[in-house]
Amino acid sequence: MTRNLRITNNKFIDQTSRISFKFDGKTLYGFKGDTLASALLANNIHLVGRSFKYHRPRGIMTCGSEEPNAILQVGNDPSMTEPNTRATEIELYEGLVASSQNCWPSVNFDMGAVNNFFSPIIPAAFYYKTFMWPTNFWKLYEYFIRKSAGLGKSPTEPDKDIYDHRYLHCDVLVVGGGISGIMAAKIAAKNNLNTVLIDDKNVLGGTTLFQQNECFKINNSYSNEWIKKEIETLNSLKNLTIKTRTSLAAYHNYNYLLARENLTDHLDLNEKKDKIRQRLWKIRAKKVIIATGAMERPLIFNNNDRPGIILSYSIKKYIDYYGVKCGQKISLFTNNDSAYETAISLSNSGVSVNSVVDIRDKTNSLIVNQVEKLGIKIHWKSTVVNTNGYKKINSIEIMKLSDDGTAVVGKKIKEECDCLGISGGWTPRVHLFTQAGGKLKFRDEDNVFLPDTTELDQISIGSCNGDFELDNVIKNSVNLTNKFLKINNNNYENLEIISSKEIEKKNIWLLPSNKHLGKTKSFLDFQNDSTANDVKLALREGFKSIEHVKRYTTTGMATDQGKLSNMHALGIIAETAGVKMGELGTTTFRPPYTPLTFGAIVGRNVGEFFDIIRKTPMHEWHIENKAEFENVGQWKRAWYYPIDNENMYEAVQRESKAARDSAGILDASTLGKIDIQGSDASEFLNRVYTNAWSKLEIGKCRYGLMLNEDGMVYDDGVTTRLSENHYLMTTTTGGAANVLSKLEDYLQTEWPELDVYLTSVTDHYGTISICGPNSKKILSKIIPDLILSDKDFPHMSFKNALIDNINCRVMRISFTGEHSYEINIQSSYAKSVWEKCFEAGKEFNITPYGTETMHLLRAEKGFIIAGQDTDGTMTPVDLHMDWIISKKKYDFIGKRSLYRSDTIREDRKQLVGLLTEDPNEILEEGAQVVAETNKQPVEMLGHVTSSYFSPNLNKSIALAVVKNGKKLKGQKMFVPMKNKIINVTVTDTVFLDKENKRLNA
Amino acid sequence: MFLINCPYCGERDQSEFSAGGEAHIERPKQPTELSDDQWAEYLFMRKNIKGVQFERWNHAHGCRKWFNMVRDTSNDKIHAVYKMGEKPPIK
């Protein structure tokens, strides 16, 4: 086990700084600069997980964000553990704890692996086909499937980490810090453009950073030496901001981009504490240069998923960058020249390369010749037909390809190896380009989708634009950048470049085997465990669209969005269906490019910052007096004030009785208040309310009903005329903001000629409502100068007054049917005045009541609550409020709709009262009202909108909307509940004091 | 996310704005003289074009002014913004 897989000659990993970490309970060591994947490989650990469906052993396969297998659970703290993290992207830190996910009980012995032996009966869509029927059984199956195939564990406690959001504006954003991105950023910054360069790795340089090869030289230096100097020069550029460990997640329209910066994920456990973990950058860039490079493709052949089978260029990075040997006897399998770079790197580091299996005919490019010179055997025009080894590859079987590439011929050669590097060519990372709505074109020569047209100010340069050879990458990146930025002076003129040219190209999407296709396991999507055979089966079953095949086989639907599998799936579909790949189109790549944490998405908007909490000026008093609170929109409103051990029902009964027997006090500050001024204020009110306002005297109040243009009740409230051209409108608590917006809309767009100004003053005034037969006495104690006789201060009127020298407005208005007053006073004084009222009311047993009692009291009087008794389908006529519709007014919002054929129907749902046969039976709000009990299905005629036990009437009361309700008065109806049917009688909506005697009591 | 050029404030992020449906539908001056069909035409009928569309927008978290916008719904390109009451600068 302790074979030394580390080479000592390495520039990037600090081999003096040893780091300990745990994987599946075992303590292991790596070095600063390692990723979790490189450290595991250095410890000769390839097997890191089990596949999703068949539970086949799977190993690390790549070195980047496209990793499909090394998907691990990191951390074991119940609030910090994170599932589905890619070992290839996790920088090693002291104290890191990681474990395999998709295996039970352990990665080395997995119960689910029996699926592998039964795999012939687990074809594409097996789960859909088997477990979805009969439908009810899914609940049963799901438990077992989840247990044996889960993808990681969610944290069970709140995330303790801090996340952050910030905005960033720049002239040019360069995404990707490889050779193309570095050159583009330098050109932009040198030309006075405010430039930002981001890269998801901890260092810039991309793959050029470790490219030390005779075949790739710039100005007589190895390309890695050249790029190192370029990176050094970036630091002196004033206009350039460089962000490493920053991954671009999403590219939206108008060059709006989201990038996640990892700030502490690479730090040791004790260094992470109290620091911001990740920051989400919200970027607006005038221009975007995408230089995201390309990713290597796998090859699709029988048993291509064993641990130890790694993308060839990743093997190169592990040896050249991390100094880690992925094996001691490595074989390579390729369809292109890049695997030869790996062969040279391995050879330079003293790792023996068994052979290169190449599906092409013999080719003579610079780099191939160099490999041949090293004496490495090349199997031309050959393919791997099988691999062996259960938990780790131990040999491959090689055969010659037929001339047309569809079959294998000749004798099978067996070659022992402990690692197989595979390369199926390169796929440009066009994900961001397409996220932003860019259209792709297909290049047949090497089977790549390339950026074509875009509506945005962006370009793609380098490998993501289809340039794979060093000289093309440099030349085209520079030219495209200059053109895009409209710059003439060139920082990169006359570079002398040596670059190996690929001469021969050949591609076979699904490599043939000596076995029948049905007997092979050629994996396409490693994470979701779908095979080439599954895709072919889907096509045989009649699926044609790539989007359908994808969903049916789940190919490309795992957390990697099919980064490795999509091209082959498309290729196989195109080949099987006999269409051109370019015509088939691709599936859509959606943001985020790599998964984002929820923490990064929500940023600081957690806990008390999740939503605004609005509190009235008397809030603290309510808390001191043990109020329970109700959320009304963003407001916290006192709901009820339990005394001793009262429950809500008991408290509300007591409060309701007290308010009618003597005096109650309510915090009504949340009601919307709109200050209306201007010479056309009266005319404006005429147009927005159903009733007439011109004749309202100064100092008087009036109830108003506001409709939508469709004639349905929208909001209501009392408006007071403060002076000739000055009104104070009140709205419902929940409707305040929308009413103001609606009124502004009409003023600005339909009636710009009106001289009217609207100002929201909801937060400026606290509102104290005192009601009950003793309310007059209490008010007279607070404001002794005010004459409170019915003659001087009648119901529906208003007075300016002074309380302790503070101006306030007192309205005599009532929402309970009791004699009552509302004091409006500047918010900062509201609490002290409230306390004063409470003090003054003590001798009358003044009782604070909350929203629940308010609702009960108004229901006794049959007053509606817009939004509770109405739902956007009730006209004033439906609510028996014909009296408030002006017949004289020529027009108001919604007037014309009141006599549309539908609104004049007599059998509309209308507001009624309901009394239960048993006066102690309280109906449930929302319960249905029916006329028959012995019919199924029965017509639902309406529903209960408000229901309470009235302590003042000593019986249960309810409001309901019922079809044709007005004509049903006195009729028996039924409210069917789960276990019983409740008998009710339809009544008038006013239950208490029909003559309104109490208003002047 | 759009970048919207408010005619009163200049370029602002889309999150500051709210959309208000089709533009240039004037509220009839004499609704009571309209037939049910004519009123329904005003009240309910809205175009839903794939292509260039005239829309109302409100700078809700800014100056709170309503204005009009010409937007191509197929690619979200904004061709013009103009104040209420002004004629569209584009046909």
Ligand SMILES: [Zn+2]
């Ligand atoms: Zn504005």
